[in-house]
Amino acid sequence: MTAKTVDAAIEQSHAALAAILTGDKSGYAALFSERDDVTLGNPFGPYAKGRKAVEATLAGAAAHYRDGEVTGAELLATYASQDLACVVEVERGRAKVGGGNELMPIAVRVTSVFRLEGQAWKLVHRHADPITTPRPASSVISRQPEVG
Numbered sequence: 001m002t003a004k005t006v007d008a009a010i011e012q013s014h015a016a017l018a019a020i021l022t023g024d025k026s027g028y029a030a031l032f033s034e035r036d037d038v039t040l041g042n043p044f045g046p047y048a049k050g051r052k053a054v055e056a057t058l059a060g061a062a063a064h065y066r067d068g069e070v071t072g073a074e075l076l077a078t079y080a081s082q083d084l085a086c087v088v089e090v091e092r093g094r095a096k097v098g099g100g101n102e103l104m105p106i107a108v109r110v111t112s113v114f115r116l117e118g119q120a121w122k123l124v125h126r127h128a129d130p131i132t133t134p135r136p137a138s139s140v141i142s143r144q145p146e147v148g
Contacts, residue, residue: 006078006085009114009121013087014073021068021095021106025058032058033115033122041127043108067103068095083116090132107132 016027032038032054040048040057044064048057074090091110094103109132113125 005121006080006087009085009123010073010075010078010087010089013112013123014070014091017073017091017093018068018070020058020062021065021070021093023062023066025055025062028058028123028126029055031123032126033117033124035117035124037124039125041129043128043130064097065095068093068106071105085114085121087112087114091128106130 012027012031016031019025019027032040032051034051036050038049038051038054040054042057042061044061045057048054070091070093072092074092075087076090077086077088079086087110089110089112091106091108093106095106096102097104097106108128108130110126110128112123114121115124116122
């Protein structure tokens with residue numbers, strides 16, 4: 001994967017982000033692989049695995065946003081081989097969230113994994129969460145029920 005194609009895949013991902021912040025899942029739906037090994041982790045629920053589950057999760061996420069826009073993206077790292085690439089960044093935007101009428105700032109740390117499928121780079125994994133600042137350990141550790 002050349003730097004130019006990495007850049008193109010990142011641009012497509014940012015265009016998909018811009019669309020989802022307006023309530024439109026189609027950008028990500030087109031960017032994700034059609035294969036059933038795709039995975040998606042977003043701030044609204046557990047991981048989705050498989051094309052149908054990813055599409056449903058995208059639709060659910062898109063339903064939370066409207067009237068939004070991308071305000072920036074901070075590329076932290078790109079790792080690439082001949083058929084896989086990983087992009088690590090912080091994406092920023094603003095949108096009306098839920099039933100709210102105010103534009104709310106949005107910042108998520110994102111890891112995206114792309115795979116070469118034929119002549120196209122397709123998204124096979126995306127993980128985004130809102131943790132972009134340090135947090136105390138007490139807010140991160142959760143108690144798991146003991147198995148007995």
